[in-house]
Amino acid sequence: MPELPEVESVRRQLAPELGGRRILDAWWDPIPSVPREFVDLGLVVGRTIGGIGRRGKFMIAPLDEGLELILHLGMSGSFRFGFDDPYVRARLWLDDHRSLAFRDPRRFGRMVVVRRGEYGRIPALAALGPEPLSDDFDPDEFAARLQRTSSPVKPFLLSQRAVAGVGNIYADEALWQARIHPVSRRVGRDRAYALHGAIKEVLAAAIEREGTTFRDFQMVNGEAGRNATFLVAYGRAGHPCPRCEKPLRKIALGGRGTTYCPHCQRR
């Protein structure tokens, strides 16, 4: 469930704790059931963490010696200090006598060490679209990309190629706000501009509330995000649309649950 706002909230809590720390030792699940869950993680031992940045749903921690630690929370990942339970898949011991546990019940997360900027082994990062809350997210470029694809608009948003960090929750929210049907394959210039603005607004508001906790997302301090009660579309099928009062409908789209308003959101 962690999308851009959740990852950014984790990053903001993690950054001041990890910046400048040296990693004394590392442990990870010796028999990962997912082959690429932990790649070259042993290379972090002895390295110093320069800080933590973020691209889309990836956290990127520069290390010395020209290395980078790439962190992805997957669906159920979280970081906690000094924490232990059966779902802790990896742990880093730091030079301030604390250990950072990576907990990931569903094993969709990843911790990978690469040479700085070399993302060949992480194609999703290599092909990632622009950051939605930066000037790189250009409305005209976004509109052009939407015009170029033949995919329905929601799966295209989830592909991360036109914009980084939008997942299932915020795709539904942004499409509702922009009044665009999730199955729409024709998103013209004006509606692309509306969607561009909606994505920025929805993500910025969620970051303000430290993300959405629907079930199990939690931050480094163990607290939940406060955005769930502000959701308008996601998880609210059958409830009245806040704009037109007609019930929201849920469909499957590309294997993903998708909630929208059949009255307000037109193809």
Place this chain on the structure above:
DNA sequence: CACGCCTCCTGTGCGC
């Protein structure tokens, strides 16, 4: 190249 479907994981919640 791009699209769309399937798979990877495991806990939860539902219906019977």
Place this chain on the structure above:
DNA sequence: TGCGCACAGGAGGCGT
């Protein structure tokens, strides 16, 4: 009470 199954979902792989 217990069983089986659908579902949650980001990303990667593969077939068309």
